[in-house]
Amino acid sequence: MEEKKHYEGKRFTMDWDPETKIISVVIRGYHRKEDAEEFINKFTEFTDPLPHTALKIMVNGLKMSKSDSAARRMYVNYTKGRFKQRPGVVALCSANLFIRMVGKFVVAVAPGTNFRVFDTPEKGLKWLKSLPN
Numbered sequence: 001m002e003e004k005k006h007y008e009g010k011r012f013t014m015d016w017d018p019e020t021k022i023i024s025v026v027i028r029g030y031h032r033k034e035d036a037e038e039f040i041n042k043f044t045e046f047t048d049p050l051p052h053t054a055l056k057i058m059v060n061g062l063k064m065s066k067s068d069s070a071a072r073r074m075y076v077n078y079t080k081g082r083f084k085q086r087p088g089v090v091a092l093c094s095a096n097l098f099i100r101m102v103g104k105f106v107v108a109v110a111p112g113t114n115f116r117v118f119d120t121p122e123k124g125l126k127w128l129k130s131l132p133n
Contacts, residue, residue, distance in 0.1 A: 007042050011035045016046055021133050022125065023047070026060045031067035036074040043078075047086070054087045056128045060121045061094035089114045089131060091124030 002018035011031060015024045023046060031039075047055060067075070082088075092115070118124040 005046060007046070009035075009038050009042060012039055014039075014042055014046060016050070020056075020125075020129055021053075022056045022058055022128050024058045024060070024121075024125075027064040029063070030065045031071045033068065033070040033074065036067070036071035036078075040074065040078045044082075047082075053133065054089055056131065056133075057088055057090045058121060058124050058128055059090060059092045059094075060124075061092060062121075064094065087114075089128060091116055091118055091128050093118045093121045093124050 004018060005014075005016040007014045011027065011029045012035075013026045016022075017024070023043075025043075027039075094117070116124070116127060118127070
């Protein structure tokens with residue numbers, strides 16, 4: 001049986017729940033290039049051993065401010081490559097209009113990705129749980 005995973009980063013936390021098959025991410029503060037590098041490395045480490053199905057990802061960005069251009073560029077390039085290999089379903093929760101727009105753009109460059117924005121993490125999780133595994 002798969003085990004739950006947890007990682008506490010400098011500006012984010014990441015959890016894998018094998019029961020729901022959802023990766024939950026809480027992003028905090030302003031993201032710089034080194035924050036993006038840490039996130040990308042940990043996300044890759046989390047997702048590589050998972051069964052090769054579409055990833056279900058809940059991103060809680062309520063505590064995120066913004067990110068610098070180097071970090072945004074890294075996120076876009078990673079997302080493009082990662083979701084070409086493996087499609088995903090992403091629920092984003094953020095009250096910040098800028099973060100919502102950047103999130104939509106980042107995922108828009110990833111073919112085969114289903115993306116929705118929600119007001120609360122609970123609504124995003126409910127949607128993800130309603131989808132087949």
